[in-house]
Amino acid sequence: MTVTRRHTDVETAVLAAARAAKEAQPALARLHRSQKDALLLAMADALVERSTEIVEANAHDLAAADASGMEAGLRDRLALSEERVAAIAQQLRDAAALPDPVGEVVRGGLLDNGLELRQVRVPMGVIGMVYEARPNVTVDAAGLSLKAGSAVVLRGGSAALHSNTALIAVLRSVLAAQGLPEDLVIGIDEHGRDGVDVLMRARGLVDLLIPRGGAGLIRRVVENSLVPVIETGTGNTHVFVDASADLEQAAAIVHNAKTQRVGVCNSLETLLVHADVAERALPAIAAGLVEAGVRIHADEQAGEILAAAGVASEPATEEDWDTEYLALEIAVRVVEDLDAALEHIRAWSTGHTESILTADLRSQQRFLTEVDSAVVMANASTRFSDGGEFGFGAEIGISTQKLHARGPMGLTEITATKWIVVGQGHVRP
Amino acid sequence: MTVTRRHTDVETAVLAAARAAKEAQPALARLHRSQKDALLLAMADALVERSTEIVEANAHDLAAADASGMEAGLRDRLALSEERVAAIAQQLRDAAALPDPVGEVVRGGLLDNGLELRQVRVPMGVIGMVYEARPNVTVDAAGLSLKAGSAVVLRGGSAALHSNTALIAVLRSVLAAQGLPEDLVIGIDEHGRDGVDVLMRARGLVDLLIPRGGAGLIRRVVENSLVPVIETGTGNTHVFVDASADLEQAAAIVHNAKTQRVGVCNSLETLLVHADVAERALPAIAAGLVEAGVRIHADEQAGEILAAAGVASEPATEEDWDTEYLALEIAVRVVEDLDAALEHIRAWSTGHTESILTADLRSQQRFLTEVDSAVVMANASTRFSDGGEFGFGAEIGISTQKLHARGPMGLTEITATKWIVVGQGHVRP
Structure with missing residues (x-):
């Protein structure tokens, strides 16, 4: 691959975004459920308050869509109204109402030698989401990632650039107002498809990549990603x-x-x-x-x-x-x-x-x-x-792979686990 | 990459091995726990009975290791004795004593509309293992894979070729004696590193690839595999x-x-x-x-x-x-x-x-x-x-990735799940 100047710029910018998200994430991991829920509710309120400016941004995307003759079904998924923004805000409130998966003890007990062992749910870290021109997914993915303790790097379809930029700006302003790093939510739409290529290779910075979209996008991500992927597949x-x-x-x-x-x-x-x-x-x-x-x-x-x-x-x-x-x-x-x-x-x-x-x-x-x-x-x-x-309260996508998550994915499916071992001076005989 | 004659032969052979494992697996999936345990116990007995021939095969590997000046720590991991073979056989007995993870209901209940929903553990399918010259891993990996209902394709380090070939021959003879397909356990050591390259790309035939070894091997697998991978990382x-x-x-x-x-x-x-x-x-x-x-x-x-x-x-x-x-x-x-x-x-x-x-x-x-x-x-x-x-009975490896399994992996970690939904004519309103 020829490394063009432009590609190098995109690489620098997207890696910087992923690194910023990674560095922001511990601040989120320290929050308890009530603080995370308050954050999501404040975001919902801010979206409703600023729905006029969001709908205006969406109008730019719709105008471009009409000029390019976008198919009716796709246009409908792109379009926002004040009512739809309110519905999007409601998704955040729904996420706030869900139990926090972080901290759940999955398994645990005392070993024969007295070691205390438990497996607990922890945040994934940084989640990358690559999806189509559906602005509601931007907010939904951000809200669920935050609730599960992870920072999120968002790449929606280019056709939703203005809408996503406006939505992400609102979410980031709420993060800042609550004294949290804005980079817990980062959009990389401006870098186009090259940005996805960089994100797929940001191993060590991005912990999980979830592609949602057509078979072509999913195949491209699965075949090229160095970052662990959950395949949300086609449903034949x-x-x-x-x-x-x-x-x-x-x-x-x-x-x-x-x-x-x-x-x-x-x-x-x-x-x-x-x-x-x-x-x-x-x-x-x-x-x-x-x-x-x-x-x-x-x-x-x-x-x-x-x-x-x-x-x-x-x-x-x-x-x-x-x-x-x-x-x-x-x-x-x-x-x-x-x-x-x-x-x-x-x-x-x-x-x-x-x-x-x-x-x-x-x-x-x-x-x-x-x-x-x-x-x-x-x-x-x-x-x-x-x-x-299934009662998950929300859905990130439906996994058709066998590893990690299979079938509909809710909050639990976007967490990781770790093992905690507590001894009293234990050495192995 | 230039496709040499030799590479084509390796590709044909390794893909045939993976396909044979995939076709053999349903015969294993139909077995109940008691039948799988009997298989593992018979394998343990056979290893002990034939430990002289296994140690002899190992002596060939050790002689080559000494000639090449293998480092002491690596040589220790390669070396087998009758006692070590007995210990390896014991690991199979320990695996037999463990609960069967297949069929475990992970979550479940009745939905509001009366739909019966449950998430159950199912076999992964075909597991590929790529590891270093540690013959005990050959038997461990095979035993745990079989207990968890999966066929296994094994690629150990070339330095253990004779040892692994002898061990796998014993395991396959027991499969045949019990009327099961020998191809539930297949070694591809003879195809060298090219064989690993093919195995990594056998998407659709291999469900999970687990590399265990040095940083170089793991990086190569993670960066090139189209098959889902669990990274068993280095332990700094x-x-x-x-x-x-x-x-x-x-x-x-x-x-x-x-x-x-x-x-x-x-x-x-x-x-x-x-x-x-x-x-x-x-x-x-x-x-x-x-x-x-x-x-x-x-x-x-x-x-x-x-x-x-x-x-x-x-x-x-x-x-x-x-x-x-x-x-x-x-x-x-x-x-x-x-x-x-x-x-x-x-x-x-x-x-x-x-x-x-x-x-x-x-x-x-x-x-x-x-x-x-x-x-x-x-x-x-x-x-x-x-x-x-941790009480897992045996260990497939220690995952340092966050997806699917993290930390020591036992039987549970090498299963998948599926969702079962039972209705009485339910349609979605």
């Missing part, structure tokens, strides 16, 4: 309708999983139906989906059943099995039995969330045990695969 | 003798931490002594160390105190603060106070283990809270920073 999720499923329930769950919210990682992408009930189950399920405007990509057998029932579908290809549509589209396949369903899932799942709909205890047991995904379900919509639904 | 450990320390206890603990076993990561490397007690503490501590043959690298103040007491020392440089001797050498520094000790540790520690010797509650509290290491101790020898001592 599956529902398997077993032969014994309650078919009315199945139609309702599939409808909910596909259409209750489109464009999120826990929405349904591929429906697998046991051959024994395909003729009875598919027409009703498909009718509901079509009514909601869902395009159906069906394998040959499913396509024939649907055609006989007067429901239109397109032929599914391997690409459909591999696609996270994030849209009103679904892939449908008829499988011979549970084993065939498990095989399809093993071949195509991204390991996010899969659900079996069944009344058979042995099928349920095998599915829950043998499917190697972050979240496995029985008789429930995949849309429940969510930190909020 | 510190003991701080506070002003209030019981000096007799201090001398005993320092002696134990430095000399009870040399060449292991939890042995002491740098001694920090509070200036207020340096003149009283250092002569007695140093006398014991010198008697044990320890070379002392002292800062100016410590050197003067030692000289006045008739104890020889060499001047310490920054390199000494940065060195993990793994030998009968120690760095000694007199520090003004607790803050200076904390500052030295912050600057030079590898985050492995540090211990304060003190009678002052506030000093202990600050040290345990502010030192950001995997294991922090008070009034105990750093040699207790060990999975066996």
